[in-house]
Amino acid sequence: MNNIIRKNILTLKPYSSARDEFKGKADLYLDANESPWDDGSQLNRYPDPMQRDLRKKIAEYFKVEEETLFIGNGSDEAIDLLIRVTCEPGIDRIIQFPPTYGMYEVQARIQNADVKNILLNKDFSLPVKDYQSQMDEHDKLTFVCTPNNPTGNVFPTEDIEALIRTTSGLIVVDEAYIDFSNVESMIGKIGDYDRLVVLRTFSKAWSAAGIRLGVAIGNPTVISYLNAVKYPYNINRLTAGKAISLLDEKNTYKERRELIQRERQKMRLELSKLPGIETVFPSEANFLLVRVQNSATVLVKKLADRGIIIRNRSYLPRCKNCVRITIGRPEDNKRLLNNMKEILI
Numbered sequence: 001m002n003n004i005i006r007k008n009i010l011t012l013k014p015y016s017s018a019r020d021e022f023k024g025k026a027d028l029y030l031d032a033n034e035s036p037w038d039d040g041s042q043l044n045r046y047p048d049p050m051q052r053d054l055r056k057k058i059a060e061y062f063k064v065e066e067e068t069l070f071i072g073n074g075s076d077e078a079i080d081l082l083i084r085v086t087c088e089p090g091i092d093r094i095i096q097f098p099p100t101y102g103m104y105e106v107q108a109r110i111q112n113a114d115v116k117n118i119l120l121n122k123d124f125s126l127p128v129k130d131y132q133s134q135m136d137e138h139d140k141l142t143f144v145c146t147p148n149n150p151t152g153n154v155f156p157t158e159d160i161e162a163l164i165r166t167t168s169g170l171i172v173v174d175e176a177y178i179d180f181s182n183v184e185s186m187i188g189k190i191g192d193y194d195r196l197v198v199l200r201t202f203s204k205a206w207s208a209a210g211i212r213l214g215v216a217i218g219n220p221t222v223i224s225y226l227n228a229v230k231y232p233y234n235i236n237r238l239t240a241g242k243a244i245s246l247l248d249e250k251n252t253y254k255e256r257r258e259l260i261q262r263e264r265q266k267m268r269l270e271l272s273k274l275p276g277i278e279t280v281f282p283s284e285a286n287f288l289l290v291r292v293q294n295s296a297t298v299l300v301k302k303l304a305d306r307g308i309i310i311r312n313r314s315y316l317p318r319c320k321n322c323v324r325i326t327i328g329r330p331e332d333n334k335r336l337l338n339n340m341k342e343i344l345i
C-alpha cells in the first residue's frame, strides 16, 4: 500500500479530539468547550468521531469487520478522500469508463489529478482489453460504477476481477444502485483483494439522500488513511440516529426496492411502445436510459414546461439523444407516461 498512498498521508498525524483522548466513562465533560445544556437529544455535544454505534450497526448489516468500514458524508466524501489520499496533484491520475457518474472527474480535477477516460464498449460493457494495454504506475484509482449511472447495466464480476488483477492502484467499485439489482455485491471479495474498495450509499434505495451517508468498504490499511484525513466529526448526530433507525426497520426498504423493480419493468415496456422512442435500455438500477428519435433536449424542455424534470444525458459519449428517467411511485410514473404520450405524438 506504500506505493498507493501519498507520502504526506503515510506520515500524517491526524487531529486528536478531546473525545478521542479519553476512553473511560465519565459523567462531567468540561473538555470540548461545548454548551452544557441538553434539550434531550444530546445535540449540545459533539458526535463520536469514530461513529461507534453506527459503525457497529452498518458492519452487522454488510457482514464486515468494523475496521474495513469508512463512514462518510455521502459516498461523495469517500470518492473525494480516496482521491486525496492516493493522487499526488499534477502527477497521478484516476481512470474512469464514460459514460459514468460525474463526481469522479470533478473530485479528481479539484485535486489536480489527471483523468484517463476509457470509453465503455458500444454495448456498454467494460473495455477490459483496452484497460489492460494502458496501465501505468501513476494510475492510482479506477472507478467502476455497477450498475452504471447512467447506462443502468451491471458489469460481470469476472471483468472487474480482471481489472483488479491488472492495476497497480486501487479499484473502486461504486455500488450506489446495487440494491435495485439481483447481482451479488463485491463486498464479499474485499478479503480476497487488497486493491478493492466498494462504495455503498443510503441515498438511493434507503430513501435517505437528505441525511448524507455513504460508506467505503476495503482493506483496513486503506480505510485507516480515509479515517485519518476525514473531518473529525464528519457524521452528525442526526444522521447517525436516523441511519440506526433505518437499519432497525428494514421492511420499508425491502418493499420499496421491490416496488421500484416492478415499476422499472412496467415502465420499460410502456415507454418502448411510445412513438418517437428508439431504445429503452435494460436497467438494474432505479432509472432508465432512453434514446429518443428526435432531440432529447426538446423533450426535456417540453416535460419541464409541464413541471416534470428528467435528466438530459445526450451530451455524454455513447448517449446521443438519451435521457435518464428516475423510477418514481406508480402515480408518478403514470403521470410521466401520460405527458410523454402527449408530447411524442
Ligand SMILES: *Cc1c(COP(=O)(O)O)cnc(C)c1O
Pocket (backbone or CB within 6 Å): 073, 074, 075, 076, 077, 101, 145, 149, 174, 176, 200, 201, 202, 203, 204, 209, 213, 214
Ligand atoms: C447517487 C450516486 C451516488 C451517491 O452519492 P451520495 O454522496 O452517497 O449521495 C454515488 N455514486 C453514484 C454513481 C451515484 O449515482
